[in-house]
Amino acid sequence: MILHGYYRSSASYRVRIALNLKGLPVSHVSHHLRKGEQRAADYLPLNPQGLVPTLVADDGRALTQSLAIVEWLDETYPQPPLLPADPWERARVRAFAQAIACDIHPLQNLRILTKVKAMTGSDDDSQAWARFVNEDGLAACEAMLANEPGPFCFGTRPTLADICLVPQLVNARRFNADVARFPRLLAIEVAANALPAFADAAPAKQPDAE
Numbered sequence: 001m002i003l004h005g006y007y008r009s010s011a012s013y014r015v016r017i018a019l020n021l022k023g024l025p026v027s028h029v030s031h032h033l034r035k036g037e038q039r040a041a042d043y044l045p046l047n048p049q050g051l052v053p054t055l056v057a058d059d060g061r062a063l064t065q066s067l068a069i070v071e072w073l074d075e076t077y078p079q080p081p082l083l084p085a086d087p088w089e090r091a092r093v094r095a096f097a098q099a100i101a102c103d104i105h106p107l108q109n110l111r112i113l114t115k116v117k118a119m120t121g122s123d124d125d126s127q128a129w130a131r132f133v134n135e136d137g138l139a140a141c142e143a144m145l146a147n148e149p150g151p152f153c154f155g156t157r158p159t160l161a162d163i164c165l166v167p168q169l170v171n172a173r174r175f176n177a178d179v180a181r182f183p184r185l186l187a188i189e190v191a192a193n194a195l196p197a198f199a200d201a202a203p204a205k206q207p208d209a210e
């Protein structure tokens with residue numbers, strides 16, 4: 001398989017964690033986002049949205065959207081499972097993952113911040129926006145886990161929820177969000193990063209890291 005991504009892309013980071021948890025080998029192709037390589041003519045046929053990640057399977061088919069990719073990996077390579085067996089619990093994990101992937105991450109994406117900066121003429125405004133989006137969204141995530149026993153988001157092993165949370169915390173720090181407000185999320189991050197599957201997927205460990 002080939003993963004088209006970027007070291008600092010948190011959506012690519014989600015897929016890297018899932019591949020590591022499954023023990024699946026992959027080749028990496030890096031697209032430098034600030035240079036606009038995600039919109040290169042030879043990449044757009046794979047991902048018409050001009051975003052990373054894209055996973056190209058062994059048979060050459062290409063799949064976009066990190067959550068769809070992670071769920072496809074989970075269904076195709078079921079061990080270890082990344083979603084609970086019980087339908088209600090599975091839906092709760094997806095709800096948490098989507099609180100991040102649908103309601104935080106897209107609002108602080110590179111193309112949105114570039115637009116905010118262009119509209120306001122201020123890099124400070126775009127950074128303040130990203131900080132607000134992360135703090136506001138992660139406060140809700142902290143509350144969503146208030147009655148969960150840990151050490152992971154939902155129970156004793158990592159799920160799609162942790163796969164979304166850990167990369168988002170890295171983003172939040174990049175925008176100077178006050179993550180100390182979220183002790184439960186930080187404890188989960190420590191538990192997750194103790195696993196090589198999470199630690200090895202970190203942006204700083206990737207070959208294209210700058």
Ligand SMILES: N[C@@H](CCC(=O)N[C@@H](CS)C(=O)NCC(=O)O)C(=O)O
Binds near residue numbers: 038050101109112
């Ligand atoms: N919902 C998509 C989001 C993909 C996405 O926004 N990727 C970012 C990097 S994390 C990107 O390619 N940004 C480039 C841009 O905004 O131009 C997914 O989960 O795959």
